[in-house]
Amino acid sequence: MVFKRKLDCVSVGFDYPNIPKAPRSCRRKVINKRTDAMDLLASLAGKLLEECESSSSASSNAFEVNMNTHRKEIKQEDDDHDKKTCVVNSFSFPDDDDDGVLERTPVCETKNVKCEEGVTEEETGGGRFEQVEATGGFVTDTCKLEEATVPRTVCGDGELKSPSCVDGSLARRQGNHTKLGRDDDDDEKLYSYHKFSNKFKSYRSPTIRRIRKSISSKYWKQMAKDLGHYRGADAGIKALYRKRKSCYGYNAAWQRETIYKRRRSSPERSSVVTSDGGGISSGSVSKLPEKRDSVKLSIKSFRIPELFIEVPETATVGSLKRTVMEAVSVLLSGGIRVGVVVHGKKVRDDKKTLSQTGISCGENLTNLGFTLEPGGPSKVHVPLCSQDPLVPIDPTNLSERSAAPPTLDTKPPQADDVDNNNHLELVPYQKEITVGEEEPSSDTRAIVPLPALEVEALAVVPLSQKPKRTELAQRRTRRPFSVTEVEALVQAVEELGTGRWRDVKLRAFESADHRTYVDLKDKWKTLVHTASISPQQRRGEPVPQELLDRVLRAYGYWSQRQGKHQGKGGGGGGAHKDADMNRGRVVESGVSV
């Protein structure tokens, strides 16, 4: 009886009592925290999926890129033709803004100070996937630093914190495409960097923004907290994604479609592979001319550590993507940490200065890398943030809806990662993530030294026995009711009432097998709502007012009847007594239309 009040203001020609719907309205509203967390993960997955699909629409999706371009970042088990087991050694967050729908960022190639003004990311392709850094086989998941494609935020050096950069303003970046490096005016320069440890001032850097867009803001907050640098929420992002519920929601689907269409219309789409540009040695990290011994870096993109994917060969590409997305989301959900790699070696001592470590303005920063690693302090904050529904408290439950939680691959790092079959058996499913347990989360330790154990990154094992969420439970495609259908529905409800949806279905939608009686009930619900709001607030294909009037009339009529008889359908043929719907309709229609 949601509309009762509203309907009071509408003359429907009938008096109807207020009939409280007792039992079912008393349902408890328990907020299932776990569900919330799942939703957020799903949201993340949905967003990431978007990006993934965007890339794929550019004819070279992330997978292909990784598969073909990089040193077997995805290896597949040859013998088993039933399943393809892939190892995703790394997975880059595409650096170019990929989601044109949300944000149209002009692509700026700072590498050559070439800024393609007005060129959208669609035209230049989405993700950029740089080559994997050969770091002696020790760190396989190195996050490459590259010349800044996205030099958005300057950290560390106050001098470069020009507002136009820090605030990430799109307009400003367009107008001043050399951005941060403006004062240096040298194409080989690297303009900025951001890193997680920078107190999240880089919250506003598009790179971060993109990630944040991928992650529900609440979750992001949590992750930021985990990293010890959370400093308040970004209400805007929050508002944006608060409602994103399911990665398979039709809204998401719609967006993906939109993106796809837009991309298809792009006249030319160059490959997203930019592995050459980043060259292994040519400087994934560059530096600006020294300014007071400061070091300026740009992290082009972060790689997600190795993931294990296993899907049936019969699975669709879409489901494969979703699986990857889920794996990624699960990975992120566990918290991540940043590692620093210099010359292929992890720097574990956080207290060392950069210059002591070899990260100095005089050094070639090509040898500097970052890693994203699993097992952030998530375990630590569980007791602290037990109120937060977003914390995946029990990884086991996580797997119900998503992929398995990150687990550690205890296999020692090998330079030869082609031989990956070992991995297949090697990934123990660990219920608990033990890494980081003894690493207390503290604000001063965003970058924590990693135990040797986790150097080889993690493996995620999507539970192949539970693909239901991805493959089977696809949401039905939305099929808006036509006016004709509405007409038929209204007609049927007028005759049968609002409590006999099965009969309505049988009578008016017998052959329309895509319309279930639940659909009809739902449609009626929305019709009543539509009829009770102002025409300006209505959306979709407009329903003739005449029909809406009939809706209200029938609604009022049947509400009244239900009230009188305290039960639906009471007294056969009751519909045609003193308050005959059809008679009433005829009379009213003459008046109202």
Added chain:
DNA sequence: GTTAGGG
């Protein structure tokens, strides 16, 4: 399996 309602 249906119905009713919240999401």
Added chain:
DNA sequence: CCCTAAC
């Protein structure tokens, strides 16, 4: 449209 409690 989905999900699910309550018939």
